[in-house]
Amino acid sequence: xxxxxxxxxxxxxxxxxxxxxxxxxxxxxxxxxxxxxxxxxxxxxxxxxxxxxxxxxxxxxxxxxxxxxxxxxxxxxxxxxxxxxxxxxxxxxxxxxxxxxxxxxxxxxxxxxxxxxxxxxxxxxxxxxxxxxxxxxxxxx
Numbered sequence: 001x002x003x004x005x006x007x008x009x010x011x012x013x014x015x016x017x018x019x020x021x022x023x024x025x026x027x028x029x030x031x032x033x034x035x036x037x038x039x040x041x042x043x044x045x046x047x048x049x050x051x052x053x054x055x056x057x058x059x060x061x062x063x064x065x066x067x068x069x070x071x072x073x074x075x076x077x078x079x080x081x082x083x084x085x086x087x088x089x090x091x092x093x094x095x096x097x098x099x100x101x102x103x104x105x106x107x108x109x110x111x112x113x114x115x116x117x118x119x120x121x122x123x124x125x126x127x128x129x130x131x132x133x134x135x136x137x138x139x140x141x
Contacts, residue, residue, distance in 0.1 A: 023125040030118045037111035047101035054094045062086040 066082035 021125075021127045025121070025123045027121040028119070030116070032114075032116040034114040035112070037109075039107070039109040041105070041107040043105045045101070045103045048099070050096070050098040052094075052096040054092075056090075056092045058088070058090040060086070060088040 062084070063086070064084040066080075068078070068080040070078040072078070
């Protein structure tokens with residue numbers, strides 16, 4: 001930018017009077033860039049096993065007896081028997097097995113980009129009145 005004021009040149013005898021002249025130019029540029037990115041991931045597993053064993057055994061033996069034997073003088077013979085025999089054997093076995101499970105995974109990614117570019121230019125010029133020999137005129141660009 002310039003600002004010039006020559007003033008009065010009345011010494012030369014042609015009586016020219018002029019004011020000031022101003023001109024300028026301006027330019028600029030703006031550039032902005034912003035970037036962001038990221039990611040995340042996770043994994044989860046959950047497994048459970050259940051197991052149960054039960055066993056039982058039973059053994060029962062029962063015997064009962066009754067015996068009567070008689071020999072008489074006349075040679076007679078009497079015999080009575082009564083007998084009970086009971087036997088019980090039991091065995092029981094149980095096995096329970098259970099399993100459950102779950103599995104999951106997750107992944108996410110993101111990115112973000114912002115860009116801005118701007119440019120500008122400006123020019124200007126201005127002038128003032130010019131007086132030559134008593135006739136006013138306008139000089140401007």
